[in-house]
Amino acid sequence: MPELPEVEAFGKYLDRTSLDKIIENVEVKNPELLQNVDADALKEKLEGHKFKYTKRYGKYTFTALDNDFWLILHYGMTGRLKYFKNQDEAPSYDRLLITFEDESHIAFDDPRKFGKINLASSIEEFVKEKKLGHDATEIDLKTFKQIFERKKGAIKSVLMDQHIIAGIGNIYSDEILFQACIHPKVPANKLNDHQTEQIFKVMKDVLKTSVGKRIAGEELPDSFIIPHRKKNGKCPNSDIKLKTIKISSRTAYYCPNCQKEIFE
Ligand SMILES: [Zn+2]
Structure with a gap:
């Protein structure tokens, strides 16, 4: 199960692969992973925007968008991120698939589906709401x-x-x-x-x-x-x-x- 060191590395991986590219399409393949947002709202907040940088708190990554929202991922038992360009590199359990304008993708891959996807406008409020220490x-x-x-x-x-x-x-x-x-x-x-x-x-x-x-x-x-x-x-x-x-x-x-x- 990903803990702080793995989650920190996921954030760095996202920053290495996926910043400053216009998000063209967001596909939520397993809406049950969505917590405080539905698929339509997530699409609306992400599509046409760019990721700017990622922070981590506890076992969550918070990726800033250029519209003051944060995409928040919790990796559950088996979650990870996978960036790829060719379809034959696509992971098998992509619960959330984000496609950029250059046709590259980043997928939230999670075989066991204990991961969670949230969207929020404030890290502090999210941390408070989740009562994180x-x-x-x-x-x-x-x-x-x-x-x-x-x-x-x-x-x-x-x-x-x-x-x-x-x-x-x-x-x-x-x-x-x-x-x-x-x-x-x-x-x-x-x-x-x-x-x-x-x-x-x-x-x-x-x-x-x-x-x-x-x-x-x-x-x-x-x-x-x-x-x-x-x-x-x-x-x-x-x-x-x-x-x-x-x-x-x-x-x-x-x-x-x-x-x-x-x-x-
Ligand atoms: Zn010993």
Whole structure:
């Protein structure tokens, strides 16, 4: 599932391929992905206009149009963008197909259809409406600490809660807790100051490294737990077999040696 680093890379991809070209046609193939706009209104706001630049907040990209509207995409479980010129390069699950005047296209490709398409005139209002928490790359240590010392939930659940911090999901919360040596089930408010600071620092580092890698189209470092999150996967530090545990109905991977459970 695309999380902050992948979504950041999608935004950069759109900016690399699709800016400043007149949008000639918009085809909504699966209207069920549309959230706050219908197909006719989306067509009307996009056709004849140009994309100017893209911003990201949490797991959403916001692409500015030259008419003060933003096309807002959420990539769900399997969403991605695909730019192409020839029809034989067209993706198989294009839910939204945008064609430019030069006959190139950008498609929102999403096999499982959990993606969402919105249109809005203000990012701030959209973020407020969706009740999104601070973006994970923007939040400062003081705010982070204030929030976390009040939360009784498992630290992994708190990190994944988009209303608390926006951008982190199942995959990157595993990475952050692995690198911070914290068991995913520890209640957030039971962490000491040092541990909370460690999670904050690791979160920033992991996201920075991962954003760079995803934009470059490179694999994540082998020292990360993410490449080892699979059946019989082993801890990159110690060769110990990783364990799984269900938290908030998601499967967490962790190393029983590096991330010892704390009982208090
Ligand atoms: Zn380990």
